[in-house]
Amino acid sequence: MKKKVDRALQTIYTMWLREMLRFWRSKSRIIGSLATPLFFLVFLGAGFSSSFQVAGGRPFDPSYLAPGLIGMVVLFSSMMGGVSIIWDREFGFLKEILIAPVSRFFVALGKAVGGVTTSVIQGVLIMIIASLMGIEYKSLSGVFAAIAIMFISGIGFIGLGIAVASRIDSHEGFQMVMSFLTMPLVLLSGAFFPISKLPAWLTVLVYANPLTYGVEALRYFLLGESIIPISRSIIILIAFALAMTFLGGKLFGKMKV
Amino acid sequence: MLYAIETEEITKRFDDIVAVNKISISVKPGELFGLLGPNGAGKTTLISMLSTIAEPTSGTAKVWGFDVEKESSSVRENIGMVFQGTTLDDRLTGRENLDLHGRLYGLDGKTRKKRIEEVLALVELAERADSIVKTYSGGMMRRLEIARGLMHHPHVLFLDEPTLGLDPQTRNHIWEYIKILNKVEGVTIVLTTHYMEEADHLCERIAIIDHGDIVALDTPEALKDRLGGDVITLQLENPDNISKLCDIYDKNGCARIVSRQNGEVFITVKNGEHQIPHILSLASGAGISILAVSLRKPTLDDVFLHHTGRAIRDTRASEVEQVGFKIRSRRK
Structure with missing residues (x-):
């Protein structure tokens, strides 16, 4: 039994280590991936605050965008991390993993933990940069709680990415996923607009979107405001993470090389 | 075990x-x-x-x-x-x-x-x-x-x-x-x-x-030995005569026919160097003219040819192309 646990942990750690090594090697890519949300924050923030007013007549506060953009970065890099299995298959490395005497489920889990670590690092970098740009967070404990939220939502999206990747047989499919899954998820999450006064059809879509709860929870912990009660957000995020881990692990187990 | x-x-x-x-x-x-x-x-x-x-x-x-x-x-x-x-x-x-x-x-x-x-x-x-x-x-x-x-x-x-x-x-x-x-x-x-x-x-x-x-x-040695000696390739002036020639060698029992392809006959004989004159005289005796003769030690190619009736190299080209394609697509 102990041996089995050791092997499982070693498998998870090995896959995590690989993601870390690859992450470290692609520093330029990380800077690139941070650029988009920062442009959003600076330009969209400036544009919004000079053009729009929040309900109640106050001018738009750019800090409103920060949690949404952190959520966006976590979503992008987590989905990316999950879907990168397609590359592993394309470039053969997947065979090396699948022929090793280890459980596929723990391989998938290790990949997920590795991917989520890189996502959280990127989310935290955005959080720090936004704070250097003058956005104020509610409290230090709130910041740590926000990191935990990034972790939980990251696990969910990486599981989703792995599940999708296990069902796609080419890297052309990757583009499809990115356009048809991630963009709608971001736009329908309340990352850019408050979700309280939306038309009914949009409300349904927004509330069916797991990222909504991630963004809402981040906004609660970082800025102290949210429309969805925080306990509900947390429960839904945890349920989503568990369901996706299970689904991703299961589909990955059935994946043919 | x-x-x-x-x-x-x-x-x-x-x-x-x-x-x-x-x-x-x-x-x-x-x-x-x-x-x-x-x-x-x-x-x-x-x-x-x-x-x-x-x-x-x-x-x-x-x-x-x-x-x-x-x-x-x-x-x-x-x-x-x-x-x-x-x-x-x-x-x-x-x-x-x-x-x-x-x-x-x-x-x-x-x-x-x-x-x-x-x-x-x-x-x-x-x-x-x-x-x-x-x-x-x-x-x-x-x-x-x-x-x-x-x-x-x-x-x-x-x-x-x-x-x-x-x-x-x-x-x-x-x-x-x-x-x-x-x-x-x-x-x-x-x-x-x-x-x-x-x-x-x-x-x-x-x-x-x-x-x-x-x-x-x-x-590998045994596979090659089983062919029964050296490989002699005969190129005929008129490919239509191949069957006739093979029949002659079969009846004579001096050589084993390995295969025939594109107007060429592959046969194996023991002590090939000494058998060539005999083989050729059998052919000319039957009025079949031979354009070229070659002798070599058998290779696994001949073994494959003997067992399948095809040369392994016939199947190669498409594969080499595939590999080239794979390498190119990886570079992208």
Whole structure:
């Protein structure tokens, strides 16, 4: 039994280590991936605050965008991390993993933990940069709680990415996923607009979107405001993470090389 | 345990294509065993089943005493595999690739460190171990894959077309490594190849496989000896006379017909040098004129031709193109 646990942990750690090594090697890519949300924050923030007013007549506060953009970065890099299995298959490395005497489920889990670590690092970098740009967070404990939220939502999206990747047989499919899954998820999450006064059809879509709860929870912990009660957000995020881990692990187990 | 590998009527079907047809082979521990055949013959499918990547449709196989279906995890622990295409992580260094492999196979830190140096020395990659794999040449990548396959001290090592797409010099190098690790590490090796020279040069025994069937199995020498001596190729002025000539030789009993192709007849005879005058006089006696004669020692090519009626090289072109395509698409 102990041996089995050791092997499982070693498998998870090995896959995590690989993601870390690859992450470290692609520093330029990380800077690139941070650029988009920062442009959003600076330009969209400036544009919004000079053009729009929040309900109640106050001018738009750019800090409103920060949690949404952190959520966006976590979503992008987590989905990316999950879907990168397609590359592993394309470039053969997947065979090396699948022929090793280890459980596929723990391989998938290790990949997920590795991917989520890189996502959280990127989310935290955005959080720090936004704070250097003058956005104020509610409290230090709130910041740590926000990191935990990034972790939980990251696990969910990486599981989703792995599940999708296990069902796609080419890297052309990757583009499809990115356009048809991630963009709608971001736009329908309340990352850019408050979700309280939306038309009914949009409300349904927004509330069916797991990222909504991630963004809402981040906004609660970082800025102290949210429309969805925080306990509900947390429960839904945890349920989503568990369901996706299970689904991703299961589909990955059935994946043919 | 008598055999490192033992299969019993192992079969793999894809829809209505039989890729591997009831193959029964046994490989002794420490043997260097070759599966020789053209592309699509079923070699890769066979070793995929032996390495637990593919499930047999029917039949059984044991590798190092373990059933490939019921005890796949134990099989995996005891085998190393070098796939046809690269399966390295090309963003990492050679050493990191080896280290991750060691971890996946449960080697502890100290063992890993020591073993990495050993396998790197074996394939002479120690100097480049800390470079990113992307910067390696094709031959270096293949060597690193072989080194990685050996990391966990496997009892059986599978090599799928180990020199495919490599230049002749690199190929010779890889051959030497394969021989050395078979001797030094004592590991049982099963390799697939469609290069006759490779099978001839390396393997102690060869199974010639065609359309999923084993058509011949023996040592390279015995396979060639069985053809019955030297190969004489006769080129006829009028190809229509081929059958007539073959009949004459058959009746006379001086030579064995191996095959006939494009106006040429391949025959084997003992003491070819001394038999040529006799062979030619039989032909001219029947009024058949011969344009050219050549004599050579038999190769595995002739063995293959004899058993399948086709030259293995006829099947090559499409495959080389495919490899070229694969390499190009990887570069993108």
